[in-house]
Amino acid sequence: MRLFTAQAMREADRKAIDLGYPSLLLMDAAGRRTAKRLLERFAGRKIVVLCGKGNNGGDGLVAARWLAHWGHEVAVYAAEGQEGDAAMAQQALRAHGLEINPLSAWKPQPHSVVLDALFGTGLRGPLEGFYAELVENINQSGLPVVAVDMPSGLPYQPHIRANLTVALAGLKNEHLFYPHRTACGRILLDSIGMPPRALDNPHLPELLSSANMRALLPIRPGNAHKGSVGRVLVVGGYRSYTGAPSLAALGAYRTGAGLVTVAYPADCDVVPPLEAVRLPLFEWNTANLQMARADAVAVGMGAGEGGVEAALAALGLARPTVLDADALHERVLRAYAQSGLPSIITPHPGEASRLLGLSAEQIARFPLEAAQTLAQRYPGLVVVLKGGPTVLAWTPPGTSETRMAVNSTGNPQMATGGMGDVLAGVIGALLAAGLSAWDAARLGVYLHGLAGDQSQKPGLLAHEVAETLPEAVEQLRSGSARDFWEPGYD
Numbered sequence: 001m002r003l004f005t006a007q008a009m010r011e012a013d014r015k016a017i018d019l020g021y022p023s024l025l026l027m028d029a030a031g032r033r034t035a036k037r038l039l040e041r042f043a044g045r046k047i048v049v050l051c052g053k054g055n056n057g058g059d060g061l062v063a064a065r066w067l068a069h070w071g072h073e074v075a076v077y078a079a080e081g082q083e084g085d086a087a088m089a090q091q092a093l094r095a096h097g098l099e100i101n102p103l104s105a106w107k108p109q110p111h112s113v114v115l116d117a118l119f120g121t122g123l124r125g126p127l128e129g130f131y132a133e134l135v136e137n138i139n140q141s142g143l144p145v146v147a148v149d150m151p152s153g154l155p156y157q158p159h160i161r162a163n164l165t166v167a168l169a170g171l172k173n174e175h176l177f178y179p180h181r182t183a184c185g186r187i188l189l190d191s192i193g194m195p196p197r198a199l200d201n202p203h204l205p206e207l208l209s210s211a212n213m214r215a216l217l218p219i220r221p222g223n224a225h226k227g228s229v230g231r232v233l234v235v236g237g238y239r240s241y242t243g244a245p246s247l248a249a250l251g252a253y254r255t256g257a258g259l260v261t262v263a264y265p266a267d268c269d270v271v272p273p274l275e276a277v278r279l280p281l282f283e284w285n286t287a288n289l290q291m292a293r294a295d296a297v298a299v300g301m302g303a304g305e306g307g308v309e310a311a312l313a314a315l316g317l318a319r320p321t322v323l324d325a326d327a328l329h330e331r332v333l334r335a336y337a338q339s340g341l342p343s344i345i346t347p348h349p350g351e352a353s354r355l356l357g358l359s360a361e362q363i364a365r366f367p368l369e370a371a372q373t374l375a376q377r378y379p380g381l382v383v384v385l386k387g388g389p390t391v392l393a394w395t396p397p398g399t400s401e402t403r404m405a406v407n408s409t410g411n412p413q414m415a416t417g418g419m420g421d422v423l424a425g426v427i428g429a430l431l432a433a434g435l436s437a438w439d440a441a442r443l444g445v446y447l448h449g450l451a452g453d454q455s456q457k458p459g460l461l462a463h464e465v466a467e468t469l470p471e472a473v474e475q476l477r478s479g480s481a482r483d484f485w486e487p488g489y490d
């Protein structure tokens with residue numbers, strides 16, 4: 001499954017037409033299915049359909065026709081100047097005897113639901129004048145709004161704040177990234193019958209879905225023993241950051257690691273989980289770290305000033321590695337990129353900002369671009385740029401194309417201390433279980449977010465998320481993990 005931009009969706013639309021698929025069929029499916037979705041939630045209210053002159057408006061005209069056909073009370077307000085498919089939709093609506101009112105005549109009507117079919121992927125800039133005012137009036141009316149494809153006005157201001165958005169053919173950036181996602185309300189996805197070949201575009205980011213992630217779960221053989229399912233070495237801790245390596249160890253164990261060793265400075269008060277092997281060290285060097293037999297390493301959590309030294313010492317172990325927090329320095333990243341070892345870096349926007357020389361606000365605003373830039377700067381390293389949502393990027397060595405993925409699990413309550421440490425442990429366990437760096441990173445962020453989604457209450461703590469990981473793994477394995485968008489009828 002891919003994550004689209006408005007432009008990429010227009011290309012998919014063109015591709016469908018090139019394949020011979022009649023565009024009017026897409027519009028009919030879009031309108032009809034949106035109408036059904038509206039009825040599921042808002043049956044009994046009068047339906048007011050507001051249509052622009054483009055194809056988003058055309059979808060609205062189709063929806064109005066079906067709603068009237070099914071016997072519901074519908075009022076239609078539309079801009080003038082429809083062409084092509086939208087003009088046909090208008091013709092069909094007139095044939096059903098429905099009156100079309102000018103958009104300027106719309107006034108909020110009590111107990112109505114608004115179907116927002118003003119603008120979709122064809123918007124080319126912020127709404128102004130009449131349309132800006134209309135959007136503000138709709139928002140201020142307090143009436144429930146169902147948006148066709150996306151709330152009109154996005155990604156600019158002003159835009160509609162919808163209760164429900166029916167995304168057509170695929171999810172777009174606005175449906176995933178905050179703050180725009182908030183304006184969508186609940187998100188439903190409908191394929192509208194778009195030929196899959198038209199949507200197939202390997203250059204777009206992968207959207208991590210339950211079906212794809214389920215296929216990556218490692219299988220625990222019947223004769224498993226603790227040495228065969230993955231041994232993780234966690235390296236970190238410094239002064240007041242003694243909890244970080246312990247949380248990583250917990251994350252690793254709860255994801256299925258067979259044995260976790262925690263290496264930490266001997267003069268630090270680190271208290272690893274009871275089940276972990278303790279490795280207090282007076283010096284970070286490879287020989288010392290070799291005392292732990294590890295299939296994968298997670299290094300840097302709470303390592304403070306010792307982060308660089310610890311990560312360079314861990315490089316000598318030549319194991320797949322997760323580099324987190326205080327290990328995330330230019331020197332370390334260069335060395336790991338050159339080593340060719342499967343390695344993953346897990347910066348948050350602040351750490352990415354230090355690496356890229358950009359502000360954390362810029363990183364948070366353009367996460368796809370930031371992750372891609374890091375992946376191109378350090379070929380071979382899998383970049384996990386943490387955020388809402390987390391973005392992944394990887395430039396396989398010897399290639400120039402960067403693969404991108406966007407996570408679909410997780411919630412804002414997970415923005416608390418220690419959450420990243422747990423994630424590093426989760427990914428470490430998956431590396432130790434034998435997954436490739438790209439697979440371990442994608443499945444790791446997905447599971448970590450899914451665990452966080454079990455409780456979306458304020459005050460969620462990192463160790464609680466770690467404790468919920470087994471439930472998340474089980475949910476994914478059993479097929480009961482749900483994607484946040486609800487799939488359509490097909």
Ligand SMILES: NC(=O)C1=CN([C@@H]2O[C@H](COP(=O)(O)OP(=O)(O)OC[C@H]3O[C@@H](n4cnc5c(N)ncnc54)[C@H](OP(=O)(O)O)[C@@H]3O)[C@@H](O)[C@H]2O)[C@@H](O)CC1
Pocket residue numbers: 009010012013026027030052053054055056057058059118119120121122123124125126127128131148149150168169
């Ligand atoms: N994906 C698919 O395959 C399918 C997609 N479908 C649907 O098509 C939708 C996309 O339709 P679209 O391309 O016609 O664009 P749309 O959003 O209706 O807006 C265009 C209108 O907006 C206007 N306009 C632009 N900027 C403006 C501004 N700043 N301020 C004011 N006006 C502005 C522009 O006017 P113009 O500048 O051209 O005069 C034009 O009239 C998509 O979201 C989905 O709902 C389905 O029907 C079936 C399959």
Ligand SMILES: [K+]
Pocket residue numbers: 056116117118119120147148149150151152
């Ligand atoms: K819309």
